[in-house]
Amino acid sequence: MAHASDLIASDIDAYLESHQYKSLLRFITCGSVDDGKSTLIGRLLYESHLVFEDHLATLAADSAKVGTQGGDLDFALLLDGLSAEREQGITIDVAYRFFSTERRKFIVADTPGHEQYTRNMVTGASTADLAVILIDARKGVLTQTRRHSFLVSLLGIKRVVVAINKMDLVDYSHEVYSAIETEYSDFAGRIGLDDITFIPLSALKGDNVVDVSQRMRWYHGPTLMGHLETVQVDDDLAEAPFRMPVQWVNRPNLDFRGFSGRIVGGTIRPGDLVRVLPAGTTSKVDRIVTFDGDLDRAIAGQSVTITLADEIDASRGDLICAGDAPAEVADQFEAHIVWMHEDEMLPGRSYLMKIGTRTVGVTLGHPKYRIDVNNLDHLAATTLDLNEIGVCNLSLDRPIPFDPYDHNRETGGFVIIDKLTHNTVGAGLLHFALRRSHNIHWQKVQVDKQARTEINNHRSGVVWFTGLSGSGKSTIANIVESKLHLLGVRTYLLDGDNVRHGLNRDLGFTDADRVENIRRIAEVSRLMVDAGLVVLVSFISPFRAERQLARSRVEQGEFIEVHVDTPLDVAESRDPKGLYAKARAGELANFTGIDSPYEPPEVAEVHVDTTSMSAESAADAIIATLQSIGIIA
Amino acid sequence: MTDIVDRPSSDRIPAGRLTHLQRLEAEAIHIMREAVAESDRPAMLYSVGKDSSVMLHLAIKAFYPSLPPFPLVHVDTTWKFNEMYAFRDQTAARLGLDLIVHQNPECVARGINPFDHGSAVHTDMWKTEGLKQVIDQHRFDLCFGGARRDEEKSRAKERVFSVRSAQHQWDPKRQRPELWSTYNARRSNGETLRVFPISNWTELDVWQYVHLEQIPIVPLYYSAPRPVVDRDGVLIMVDDDRMRLGDGELPMVKNVRFRTLGCYPLSGAIESDADSLTGIIQEMLLTTTSERQGRIIDFDGSASMEKKKQEGYF
Numbered sequence: 001m002a003h004a005s006d007l008i009a010s011d012i013d014a015y016l017e018s019h020q021y022k023s024l025l026r027f028i029t030c031g032s033v034d035d036g037k038s039t040l041i042g043r044l045l046y047e048s049h050l051v052f053e054d055h056l057a058t059l060a061a062d063s064a065k066v067g068t069q070g071g072d073l074d075f076a077l078l079l080d081g082l083s084a085e086r087e088q089g090i091t092i093d094v095a096y097r098f099f100s101t102e103r104r105k106f107i108v109a110d111t112p113g114h115e116q117y118t119r120n121m122v123t124g125a126s127t128a129d130l131a132v133i134l135i136d137a138r139k140g141v142l143t144q145t146r147r148h149s150f151l152v153s154l155l156g157i158k159r160v161v162v163a164i165n166k167m168d169l170v171d172y173s174h175e176v177y178s179a180i181e182t183e184y185s186d187f188a189g190r191i192g193l194d195d196i197t198f199i200p201l202s203a204l205k206g207d208n209v210v211d212v213s214q215r216m217r218w219y220h221g222p223t224l225m226g227h228l229e230t231v232q233v234d235d236d237l238a239e240a241p242f243r244m245p246v247q248w249v250n251r252p253n254l255d256f257r258g259f260s261g262r263i264v265g266g267t268i269r270p271g272d273l274v275r276v277l278p279a280g281t282t283s284k285v286d287r288i289v290t291f292d293g294d295l296d297r298a299i300a301g302q303s304v305t306i307t308l309a310d311e312i313d314a315s316r317g318d319l320i321c322a323g324d325a326p327a328e329v330a331d332q333f334e335a336h337i338v339w340m341h342e343d344e345m346l347p348g349r350s351y352l353m354k355i356g357t358r359t360v361g362v363t364l365g366h367p368k369y370r371i372d373v374n375n376l377d378h379l380a381a382t383t384l385d386l387n388e389i390g391v392c393n394l395s396l397d398r399p400i401p402f403d404p405y406d407h408n409r410e411t412g413g414f415v416i417i418d419k420l421t422h423n424t425v426g427a428g429l430l431h432f433a434l435r436r437s438h439n440i441h442w443q444k445v446q447v448d449k450q451a452r453t454e455i456n457n458h459r460s461g462v463v464w465f466t467g468l469s470g471s472g473k474s475t476i477a478n479i480v481e482s483k484l485h486l487l488g489v490r491t492y493l494l495d496g497d498n499v500r501h502g503l504n505r506d507l508g509f510t511d512a513d514r515v516e517n518i519r520r521i522a523e524v525s526r527l528m529v530d531a532g533l534v535v536l537v538s539f540i541s542p543f544r545a546e547r548q549l550a551r552s553r554v555e556q557g558e559f560i561e562v563h564v565d566t567p568l569d570v571a572e573s574r575d576p577k578g579l580y581a582k583a584r585a586g587e588l589a590n591f592t593g594i595d596s597p598y599e600p601p602e603v604a605e606v607h608v609d610t611t612s613m614s615a616e617s618a619a620d621a622i623i624a625t626l627q628s629i630g631i632i633a
Numbered sequence: 634m635t636d637i638v639d640r641p642s643s644d645r646i647p648a649g650r651l652t653h654l655q656r657l658e659a660e661a662i663h664i665m666r667e668a669v670a671e672s673d674r675p676a677m678l679y680s681v682g683k684d685s686s687v688m689l690h691l692a693i694k695a696f697y698p699s700l701p702p703f704p705l706v707h708v709d710t711t712w713k714f715n716e717m718y719a720f721r722d723q724t725a726a727r728l729g730l731d732l733i734v735h736q737n738p739e740c741v742a743r744g745i746n747p748f749d750h751g752s753a754v755h756t757d758m759w760k761t762e763g764l765k766q767v768i769d770q771h772r773f774d775l776c777f778g779g780a781r782r783d784e785e786k787s788r789a790k791e792r793v794f795s796v797r798s799a800q801h802q803w804d805p806k807r808q809r810p811e812l813w814s815t816y817n818a819r820r821s822n823g824e825t826l827r828v829f830p831i832s833n834w835t836e837l838d839v840w841q842y843v844h845l846e847q848i849p850i851v852p853l854y855y856s857a858p859r860p861v862v863d864r865d866g867v868l869i870m871v872d873d874d875r876m877r878l879g880d881g882e883l884p885m886v887k888n889v890r891f892r893t894l895g896c897y898p899l900s901g902a903i904e905s906d907a908d909s910l911t912g913i914i915q916e917m918l919l920t921t922t923s924e925r926q927g928r929i930i931d932f933d934g935s936a937s938m939e940k941k942k943q944e945g946y947f
Contacts, residue, residue: 422819
């Protein structure tokens, strides 16, 4: 890494001084290995003298062993990381590379260009200031070029470099270059990309990468490195309204209460009026505290601790905003969703959503449409699979402050987390709040649950029976209802089969439909609990997450989960409706226990082992539980 | 009042922009606060090297005026340089931080050392197993580490928040996508997280930051006359009388320093006269050998770090 080696050798202090004030540019490269992308990045690293001698020795050895450039150095090998990938000859994840020049430090997100690209590219693009889109001069604008450009535009990267590579293979032809420029500009205009720089180059030969090519004198623009070193990118955020998500309340002693966070938009000074969302309280900034002393100004990108003039309540997840330009607050949105997990998105299931430093519960609606990233067509969809992008409505369990993603990526972008596995399963970009969430409020009623309960002589609640088909849920539920009826308890039995004849007749048995099936039943149960009834629900309800959802719909102490536990072979041998036989014969798809999973409860209020307990005694145990938690006397 | 943006001599950067080091510092602080806010029992792994010094400095900044709300954990092998132990204890005392030193009791009992058991067994037993033990014993759910993506090819894809199974396994397929600066720190039963706040720093960034912030580092990084032996072209310092010398092998005193620090019998010194911070940086900038070459642990093959990671080594 011997750049500026003269200055380093003669005056290291001057060198360090000059390098302290370099700026940082994060960019993403889009293209496939075939476009010479890895070669290009390898070349940038090599040309900025960042490849060390021992790395070069490894590179030479690897080039000889698995290289694709004959005897020449295969720069692509500098980049491949995990050994399994190296053997396959493809990169399958986002890798981050670093190099620096006299003017700038660069962080490159390197993502693969093959079919499983969306998750990785979206991840890499989310932190990039600029995108370099590679085009093979011989092939021109391809489907993948359009795909990459759409994702770049979607993720809000405003500045694009189109690197027309392999110019050496088209005789450095100006005509080839111009044709690609025209075709790409036409397409880019349609997806809202307008800040585009075209650079003809050869990563393999080095033309216009760092040094101006002598073989393309018709080109008068910058080299790739020259452009990357000088392009301005960080003005937008500094101009945005002030935003700082509170990460941590800093309380070293009773006299100090600061709000620590990283500023994600705008500028702040002591004395500025701020508004803390979602509560909406206002105060003035008292101090901007850092280890290096109090600041009289702090800007987007800095991590600081702010103290306020008034004792107002703010905690992790709140958003401190400019008083005169606060973010919006809402709980229902339309958003782009990028699905990132092998398990498909389940509309109606409750997930976690992390936006900034705030985590809330979210339910995703059915996609309005899915986007074909190759041609931007809108396609009908009932769910989203891995690497698919769609537009959905979101419903949150409480209001959040936000900005449209186009205005601020940090306050408009969010990740979706599975409640059980805690995997990050998707990402989303908020566009706007749905107006209905402002306008539809719970109708205040005069007669409430309390009042209804008082004229009954019991409280209301849900007894939720879950278990395999044929396990005996309905049998036991019927006995329980008969016994409750004799005790004068107002009941209603919701049975899976019966409900599917009416309310849920439009639903099938895919995972997504099963989730919606349970969501509706959970809501109906909630209304019935509100009406003062003891609701008996007899549904296979195979997924824990949905049973959890149903539980969350009512108050603590109003939900009794009954696991009717029957081994699959026993249930199958009973087969009261002949369904197992059909499923085994392949006539019935997605049958729980056969080709669709059943997730048993981890802790149920009542566990019924039907191999050792009669339906009658199971019913008695359930009645006893209802008595012990005080639903019935 | 001073303003970071308008520090003396910062007129080279236009108002409203941060330098690369300011951005890296702010990012690391943000990561540390996220991790602490979303964990119950965090800890910082402290290896006494320069990266650890930088991590510690960042932690002090991140939580100021509070102290960092977590202990430092040193997974010790008993084979570190004596100067490292002295520096470690002074640093913890100076900053007023809790220091937990863990030595794998099985290694202590069996006297595991690099001479009799080789570097692979030595490292696995003391460091990999020792780390798992201390995490389990103290039920830490999140540990900060100072690894950087530029150190080694397999680390280029490491996440900032890296999930480990209850058995401390790293599964490349289970790592979570990280978008914007939104990190998913949720854990299922028994899972733990390793968090790497200086992932995006390079070796030069670290040195520049040490220089700019005047962060104390172990004197072993500076050149001094030290007794060494030459083992196949690698200079090994004779740090105490446990060092095994070959027949007729005599330590020579040479002006040497270390680019990376570990167990003294496994750390190669370089001949150098650089006895100041700027001298070190100058030498590093002019050199053409990458950082990890001094670490014998990496010589087992180019994918070896990835294997170690899957087994639970950082």
